[in-house]
Amino acid sequence: MPTRTGRPPRISRAEIVAAANKVIEEDGVAGLTMRRLAREVGSTAMALYHHVRDKEELLLLLLDDYAAGLARPELPSEPYERMVAAALAMREAVAGCPWAVDVLRADDLLSVGALWYPEQIVDAAIRAGLGEEDAVDAYRIIWHYTAGEIAARAAARGRRAEGGPTYRDRVFPELDAAEFPRLSGVGPRWEELTARDTYAKGVRALVRGLLPPESPPNKP
Amino acid sequence: MPTRTGRPPRISRAEIVAAANKVIEEDGVAGLTMRRLAREVGSTAMALYHHVRDKEELLLLLLDDYAAGLARPELPSEPYERMVAAALAMREAVAGCPWAVDVLRADDLLSVGALWYPEQIVDAAIRAGLGEEDAVDAYRIIWHYTAGEIAARAAARGRRAEGGPTYRDRVFPELDAAEFPRLSGVGPRWEELTARDTYAKGVRALVRGLLPPESPPNKP
DNA sequence: ACCTGAACACCGTTCAAGT
DNA sequence: ACCTGAACACCGTTCAAGT
Numbered sequence: 238m239p240t241r242t243g244r245p246p247r248i249s250r251a252e253i254v255a256a257a258n259k260v261i262e263e264d265g266v267a268g269l270t271m272r273r274l275a276r277e278v279g280s281t282a283m284a285l286y287h288h289v290r291d292k293e294e295l296l297l298l299l300l301d302d303y304a305a306g307l308a309r310p311e312l313p314s315e316p317y318e319r320m321v322a323a324a325l326a327m328r329e330a331v332a333g334c335p336w337a338v339d340v341l342r343a344d345d346l347l348s349v350g351a352l353w354y355p356e357q358i359v360d361a362a363i364r365a366g367l368g369e370e371d372a373v374d375a376y377r378i379i380w381h382y383t384a385g386e387i388a389a390r391a392a393a394r395g396r397r398a399e400g401g402p403t404y405r406d407r408v409f410p411e412l413d414a415a416e417f418p419r420l421s422g423v424g425p426r427w428e429e430l431t432a433r434d435t436y437a438k439g440v441r442a443l444v445r446g447l448l449p450p451e452s453p454p455n456k457p
Numbered sequence: 458m459p460t461r462t463g464r465p466p467r468i469s470r471a472e473i474v475a476a477a478n479k480v481i482e483e484d485g486v487a488g489l490t491m492r493r494l495a496r497e498v499g500s501t502a503m504a505l506y507h508h509v510r511d512k513e514e515l516l517l518l519l520l521d522d523y524a525a526g527l528a529r530p531e532l533p534s535e536p537y538e539r540m541v542a543a544a545l546a547m548r549e550a551v552a553g554c555p556w557a558v559d560v561l562r563a564d565d566l567l568s569v570g571a572l573w574y575p576e577q578i579v580d581a582a583i584r585a586g587l588g589e590e591d592a593v594d595a596y597r598i599i600w601h602y603t604a605g606e607i608a609a610r611a612a613a614r615g616r617r618a619e620g621g622p623t624y625r626d627r628v629f630p631e632l633d634a635a636e637f638p639r640l641s642g643v644g645p646r647w648e649e650l651t652a653r654d655t656y657a658k659g660v661r662a663l664v665r666g667l668l669p670p671e672s673p674p675n676k677p
Numbered sequence: 678a679c680c681t682g683a684a685c686a687c688c689g690t691t692c693a694a695g696t
Numbered sequence: 697a698c699c700t701g702a703a704c705a706c707c708g709t710t711c712a713a714g715t
Contacts, residue, residue: 271689280700374650380609384608420575420576431593503709512709
């Protein structure tokens with residue numbers, strides 16, 4: 238065991254992560270800058286670079302930290318319901334950290350700690366009778382849907398927080414009824430209809446469409 | 458008609474939009490800065506502010522410009538196939554401008570010019586027998602799925618362009634087979650499986666799950 | 678009316694220097 | 697080994713001044 242030498246550290250990765258979470262809670266992810274974080278930690282921006290390689294590593298660290306605290310609820314064993322429940326749990330997990338969707342790249346879901354969700358979804362798909370390939374497809378399709386829904390919700394929330402009229406508000410009233418009969422028909426109800434949470438409905442449709450037609454609500 | 462006075466303009470909004478498209482084509486949306494755009498236009502960054510209010514307006518202008526050139530393909534009249542075809546067309550449209558997904562906020566799809574897609578999807582849903590409310594839900598669900606898929610594809614492409622190992626590459630090899638039996642089972646095939654384009658598969662599943670069970674492939 | 682240069686208030690990150 | 701200040705190369709945007 239080599240003797241550690243030199244100055245003892247004044248800040249730790251754990252402290253940095255905790256401070257970063259505080260900043261995000263207060264000002265959102267956009268408010269998380271190295272300088273702001275340093276202020277929170279009581280240090281300088283440059284000191285942070287001694288503990289994390291760059292900002293991207295910091296964000297991955299935050300994701301790991303978040304993923305470690307995720308719930309792993311008991312899932313029903315019936316494949317259809319199992320898949321729906323796993324998707325709902327995944328959505329809830331990601332919704333608790335919506336900026337993750339922007340940071341995440343490719344088909345990745347958070348960090349190792351969060352792989353529990355794809356594992357359960359693929360598992361449910363295989364139990365339902367899908368081959369490995371179809372099961373992975375099913376997971377990815379559900380993930381894309383989930384990511385899209387969360388991004389849209391986060392954006393809608395941001396828009397509302399900013400106040401001001403929606404793009405839609407400006408556009409819908411002057412819709413040409415001849416060109417867009419259906420949308421004009423919906424008209425002012427659009428706002429109300431699009432405010433509803435349709436995630437579960439979509440997941441059920443997806444699962445119904447992806448799994449073989451045996452299992453749905455009625456048990457085999 | 459009041460007499461216009463003062464200096465004649467040297468740059469127009471149309472020129473700015475054209476130059477911005479060129480910049481995006483060359484350096485991506487991240488490369489589009491006011492200064493870079495000014496250089497392209499042969500002017501200064503500040504001159505741009507005389508023609509567009511701010512960068513956000515510029516991006517909306519770009520979106521309008523893009524939407525104006527979108528195809529409106531002939532769609533099958535059978536509702537199920539109509540919905541699938543409209544979704545595929547919408548996906549193709551947005552894929553041609555993937556940064557739109559990040560810029561777009563809430564449930565909005567591009568600009569007025571792009572409302573053709575939701576119109577067709579809602580139309581197909583209603584023709585299939587859904588009520589207005591369910592038809593709007595169906596559209597939103599398909600949109601969320603589409604947006605998520607495009608964002609994932611864009612991210613994957615970016616990741617690949619950067620070179621370097623995927624997060625997944627680093628994580629999958631050391632997966633605990635006891636904790637994640639299904640994912641470990643997939644193992645090295647993951648890369649290959651996730652590279653496939655599963656959009657159409659997902660849309661078909663979604664439409665199958667969302668529409669009443671009469672219409673599928675077999676005509677009524 | 679249209680355009681300019683300088684400036685403001687930010688970014689992430691590097692680097693040489695301090696303890 | 698750990699931390700610092702100054703600096704680099706950027707951002708979007710404002711503002712007073714020029715033509």
